[in-house]
Amino acid sequence: MSYVQMNQVSKAFQEQKVLDSIDMQIKKGELVTLLGPSGCGKSTLLRILSGLTALDSGTIHIDDKDVTPIEPKDREIGMVFQSYALFPNLTVTDNIAFGLEMKKIPRDDIRRAVGEMIELTGLQGKERAFPRELSGGQQQRVALARSLVTKPKVLLLDEPLSALDAQIRKNLQQQLRSIQRELNMTTVLVTHDQEEAMAVSDHIYIMNAGHIAQHGAPHDIYTQPRNEFVARFIGSYNVWSAEALGRIAPQVEHIGSKLYAIRPETFCAQPLEGGLAVTGTVSSVTMLGNITRMELNVQGQHVVVDQIHRASDWANVGDSTTVYLHPKDVIPLHDATA
Amino acid sequence: MTRLTRSLPMVAFAAVLIYLFIPVIATLLYSLATSWNKTILPEGLTLQWFGELFRDTRFIQAFGRSLLLSSAATIAAVVVIVPATFAISLYAPKLERWVQTLVMLTYAVPGVIMAVGLIRAYSGKGFSMIIIVFGAYVIGMLPFMYQGTRNSLRAVQAGSLMEAAELLGASRMKAFIRVIVPNIMPGILVSALLSFSILFGEFVLINILVGGRFETMQLYLYAKLNTSGHIASAITVTYFILMAILSAWIVKLTGRTSKPNKEPSAAVAEAAIPTTKAMMSKEAS
Incomplete structure (x- = not known):
C-alpha cells in the first residue's frame, strides 16, 4: 500500500x-x-x-x-x-x-x-x-x-x-x-x-x-x-531512427521500434566479440575530466562516444576511426513503437 | 576656460545652498535676536522668545493638538493600510491596479479643492469637522503607507515567508503577526514617520475646515505671524528641530547602506523610502 x-x-x-x-x-x-x-x-x-x-x-x-x-x-x-x-x-x-x-x-x-x-x-x-x-x-x-x-x-x-x-x-x-x-x-x-x-x-x-x-x-x-525524451535527458543517449540503425549497423535485429538509443559509454575502442564496427570521421574531441567525449560523423549520422580518459590513444579531428558496439546495448525505445 | 567649466557646478551648487539656507539661518537668528533692525547681524542674542513661547499655554495646547491629531491619524493609517496592503499584494494582486488609481487620485486633488468638497459634503450635517479632517488625513496617507508597505513586503519576499509559516502550522493571521510584521517593521516605521511629519505640517485642510476651533501648531504660527516675528521664528525653529529629529531617525533606520552585508532591516526601511520622492512632489504641488 x-x-x-x-x-x-x-x-x-x-x-x-x-x-x-x-x-x-x-x-x-x-x-x-x-x-x-x-x-x-x-x-x-x-x-x-x-x-x-x-x-x-x-x-x-x-x-x-x-x-x-x-x-x-x-x-x-x-x-x-x-x-x-x-x-x-x-x-x-x-x-x-x-x-x-x-x-x-x-x-x-x-x-x-x-x-x-x-x-x-x-x-x-x-x-x-x-x-x-x-x-x-x-x-x-x-x-x-x-x-x-x-x-x-x-x-x-x-x-x-x-x-x-x-x-x-x-x-x-x-x-x-x-x-x-x-x-x-x-x-x-x-x-x-x-x-x-x-x-x-x-x-x-x-x-x-x-x-x-x-x-x-x-x-x-x-x-x-x-522514450527519446528520457534517453536524451537522463544520459545524453545517442538516439537513432530505425533507418539510421539499418544503415550504420545492419546486423542488429530490428524489433519494430521507430527509435533506438545507445549510451555513449557503451562504445569500445577495441574490437568486441560479437561486436559491430562503426567507422566514421571524428568531428570533435572534448575532455570532460575523467571521460573524453568524441563526436563522430558516421554516414551522415552524428554519434557521441564517451571513453574513460586515457593518456593518448585518441584520434584527432578529421581522422577516420572505428569504435565497437555490442548489439545488446542498442535499446529500442518502446514509446515510439512503429 | 577649463577651470571655469570645472568650478561652475560647484558655484551653482553653492548658490543653491545659499538660496535654500539663508531663510533658515535668518529665521534661526531672528528667533534668537534681541532686536535686528538696522544691522547686518542681530544686535544681541537672547532666549527670551523661546522662553515666552514655551510659557504660553496656548502654544503648548496647540502643539499638543497637532501631536495628538497627527499621531492618531498616523496610527489609524498604519492599522488600516498595512494589513490591507498585505492582503492585496499577496492574495488579490489584481486589485493593485485600483489601489494605484486611488493613490494617483490623492495627488490629483489639490488641498483647497478637497477642503471645499469636504465642507460641501459634510458641513452642517451633524458631523464634527475634526473627525472629517482626521478621515481626510488617514486617506491622504494612503500613498506613503501603501508604497512603503508594498516595497517592504517585496524586499522580504513576504509570499515565501507566509507559505513557510503556514506549512509550519501557523494560521494566516498568526503568520502575519509573528513573521511578516516584525520583518517589515522598519519599513512601516519609516512610512509612519514620513506620514507624521507631513500631517504635523498640514495647514490647508485644518485651517479651512476647522480653523480656530481646534488650533494646531500651524494655525498658531499663522496667528503669530501678524503679532510677533520673533515668536513666529521661534515656532518655526521648534518645528524645524522636531522635523530634524524625525529625519535623523528615518536616516538611522534606512542607513547602514555602505556596509557590504546590508542589514535586512535597513533594506526594508530603504525599500519604504521612495515615498520621500512622493512626499516632495506632493509638497511641491
Missing part, C-alpha cells in the same frame, strides 16, 4: 495545462525525485502536494487520508524552499522552534527537540545566529531542521541545493540522504539535475510538459529509457 497517492491530478494556469492527469505512488520512507527540465510542472506538482497551490481535479491521499480539501497548515507536510524562506527576524533556534510553538508544544519539549535537530544537522555553535549571518549551506540546513522538527508525514524539497556551489552540494546531498534514511522520512525532491536525482533517489519520476515521461528506480531508468 502506498503512503502517498496522487490520482489524476490536473492543473491549468490561465487555460495553459501544466499538469495533465498525474498519477503517483510513494511508499513510506522512500525518497522520490521529480526530475525534469524547467517548466515541466514538477514544482507545481510539489506545491499541489503541499496544498499551497490548489488543484483543478484529482485527489491526494496521505497515510490513507484524503488530504485534497485540507489546508496547508493542517496537512503535516514539511517543505524546504529553493530560497529557504528562513524568518530573518528569528535566530536559528527560534526558526527551528517556530513549527513546534505553533503546535503549542511545552517549552521544555521544544528545547529538547530543537537541540536534537541542531545536532542532527550539524549546526552546533550557530544556535543564536540570525539567518543573514549564515552561509548558504548552513541556511539550507536550518531550513531542513525547521521542516523536520515537527515530524511531518512527508518532507518536500524544492530544488534545495540548486543555489549552492558544487562541492557543498555533493556534501549536502549525502547528508540529506543519510538524515532521510535515519528518520525514515518519506521525501519528495524536485530537481533538474539528473546526477543529483540518480545519487539520492529510491525512485525517480521523470516529467516532461505536464506528463510523467517515465518512472522507476534510478538504475532501471538509466538502463531502460522508454
Whole structure:
C-alpha cells in the first residue's frame, strides 16, 4: 500500500495545462525525485502536494487520508524552499522552534527537540545566529531542521541545493540522504539535475510538459529509457531512427521500434566479440575530466562516444576511426513503437 | 576656460545652498535676536522668545493638538493600510491596479479643492469637522503607507515567508503577526514617520475646515505671524528641530547602506523610502 497517492491530478494556469492527469505512488520512507527540465510542472506538482497551490481535479491521499480539501497548515507536510524562506527576524533556534510553538508544544519539549535537530544537522555553535549571518549551506540546513522538527508525514524539497556551489552540494546531498534514511522520512525532491536525482533517489519520476515521461528506480531508468525524451535527458543517449540503425549497423535485429538509443559509454575502442564496427570521421574531441567525449560523423549520422580518459590513444579531428558496439546495448525505445 | 567649466557646478551648487539656507539661518537668528533692525547681524542674542513661547499655554495646547491629531491619524493609517496592503499584494494582486488609481487620485486633488468638497459634503450635517479632517488625513496617507508597505513586503519576499509559516502550522493571521510584521517593521516605521511629519505640517485642510476651533501648531504660527516675528521664528525653529529629529531617525533606520552585508532591516526601511520622492512632489504641488 502506498503512503502517498496522487490520482489524476490536473492543473491549468490561465487555460495553459501544466499538469495533465498525474498519477503517483510513494511508499513510506522512500525518497522520490521529480526530475525534469524547467517548466515541466514538477514544482507545481510539489506545491499541489503541499496544498499551497490548489488543484483543478484529482485527489491526494496521505497515510490513507484524503488530504485534497485540507489546508496547508493542517496537512503535516514539511517543505524546504529553493530560497529557504528562513524568518530573518528569528535566530536559528527560534526558526527551528517556530513549527513546534505553533503546535503549542511545552517549552521544555521544544528545547529538547530543537537541540536534537541542531545536532542532527550539524549546526552546533550557530544556535543564536540570525539567518543573514549564515552561509548558504548552513541556511539550507536550518531550513531542513525547521521542516523536520515537527515530524511531518512527508518532507518536500524544492530544488534545495540548486543555489549552492558544487562541492557543498555533493556534501549536502549525502547528508540529506543519510538524515532521510535515519528518520525514515518519506521525501519528495524536485530537481533538474539528473546526477543529483540518480545519487539520492529510491525512485525517480521523470516529467516532461505536464506528463510523467517515465518512472522507476534510478538504475532501471538509466538502463531502460522508454522514450527519446528520457534517453536524451537522463544520459545524453545517442538516439537513432530505425533507418539510421539499418544503415550504420545492419546486423542488429530490428524489433519494430521507430527509435533506438545507445549510451555513449557503451562504445569500445577495441574490437568486441560479437561486436559491430562503426567507422566514421571524428568531428570533435572534448575532455570532460575523467571521460573524453568524441563526436563522430558516421554516414551522415552524428554519434557521441564517451571513453574513460586515457593518456593518448585518441584520434584527432578529421581522422577516420572505428569504435565497437555490442548489439545488446542498442535499446529500442518502446514509446515510439512503429 | 577649463577651470571655469570645472568650478561652475560647484558655484551653482553653492548658490543653491545659499538660496535654500539663508531663510533658515535668518529665521534661526531672528528667533534668537534681541532686536535686528538696522544691522547686518542681530544686535544681541537672547532666549527670551523661546522662553515666552514655551510659557504660553496656548502654544503648548496647540502643539499638543497637532501631536495628538497627527499621531492618531498616523496610527489609524498604519492599522488600516498595512494589513490591507498585505492582503492585496499577496492574495488579490489584481486589485493593485485600483489601489494605484486611488493613490494617483490623492495627488490629483489639490488641498483647497478637497477642503471645499469636504465642507460641501459634510458641513452642517451633524458631523464634527475634526473627525472629517482626521478621515481626510488617514486617506491622504494612503500613498506613503501603501508604497512603503508594498516595497517592504517585496524586499522580504513576504509570499515565501507566509507559505513557510503556514506549512509550519501557523494560521494566516498568526503568520502575519509573528513573521511578516516584525520583518517589515522598519519599513512601516519609516512610512509612519514620513506620514507624521507631513500631517504635523498640514495647514490647508485644518485651517479651512476647522480653523480656530481646534488650533494646531500651524494655525498658531499663522496667528503669530501678524503679532510677533520673533515668536513666529521661534515656532518655526521648534518645528524645524522636531522635523530634524524625525529625519535623523528615518536616516538611522534606512542607513547602514555602505556596509557590504546590508542589514535586512535597513533594506526594508530603504525599500519604504521612495515615498520621500512622493512626499516632495506632493509638497511641491
